[in-house]
Amino acid sequence: MQTSMETTRAQAGTPPGNAPAAKAELRAGKYLTFQLGNEEFAIQVLCVREIMGVQEITAVPQTPSHVKGVINLRGKVIPVVDLRLKFGLPELEYTQRTCIIVVQIQGEVDKLMIGVIVDAVSEVLTLQGSEIEDTPDFGNGVPTPYLLGMAKIKGKVKILLDIDRLLSAQDVSGLTF
Numbered sequence: 001m002q003t004s005m006e007t008t009r010a011q012a013g014t015p016p017g018n019a020p021a022a023k024a025e026l027r028a029g030k031y032l033t034f035q036l037g038n039e040e041f042a043i044q045v046l047c048v049r050e051i052m053g054v055q056e057i058t059a060v061p062q063t064p065s066h067v068k069g070v071i072n073l074r075g076k077v078i079p080v081v082d083l084r085l086k087f088g089l090p091e092l093e094y095t096q097r098t099c100i101i102v103v104q105i106q107g108e109v110d111k112l113m114i115g116v117i118v119d120a121v122s123e124v125l126t127l128q129g130s131e132i133e134d135t136p137d138f139g140n141g142v143p144t145p146y147l148l149g150m151a152k153i154k155g156k157v158k159i160l161l162d163i164d165r166l167l168s169a170q171d172v173s174g175l176t177f
Contacts, residue, residue, distance in 0.1 A: 033122040036118060
């Protein structure tokens with residue numbers, strides 16, 4: 001019986017001994033890049049539903065500090081998470097460049113829409129598997145399951161995020177309507 005990775009390799013036509021190359025090819029594709037502080041991050045475009053300026057956010061009591069509240073998006077109430085706070089960065093006042101990226105993640109039962117606040121949206125990049133490296137090992141006690149890898153573009157590194165793992169359903173439990 002094949003494991004899911006072996007099945008994926010078989011479908012991709014990649015021999016089992018070449019797992020890193022297969023993993024890089026699976027991560028290849030279009031990514032939306034954005035800034036948090038001085039760093040650039042990217043998420044797969046397929047997860048992005050909309051990009052909008054910051055609007056009025058209704059705070060919800062007794063939620064984690066990185067959960068800013070909820071917004072009304074064309075009649076649908078969706079939770080909003082500030083990625084700066086989620087990553088332990090200092091809170092900044094929102095500017096004209098601050099955006100909410102509405103993403104669709106896989107919840108426990110079905111798909112959820114969540115808004116994520118970022119400092120600025122940069123561009124959409126098409127990344128080849130050869131431009132993506134595995135996430136380095138940061139040692140024991142530093143879990144990074146939400147990192148897909150690191151993209152090397154024009155001498156800079158962009159951090160690729162797995163939005164499904166970064167924004168767990170636990171982050172917004174009780175906020176989905």
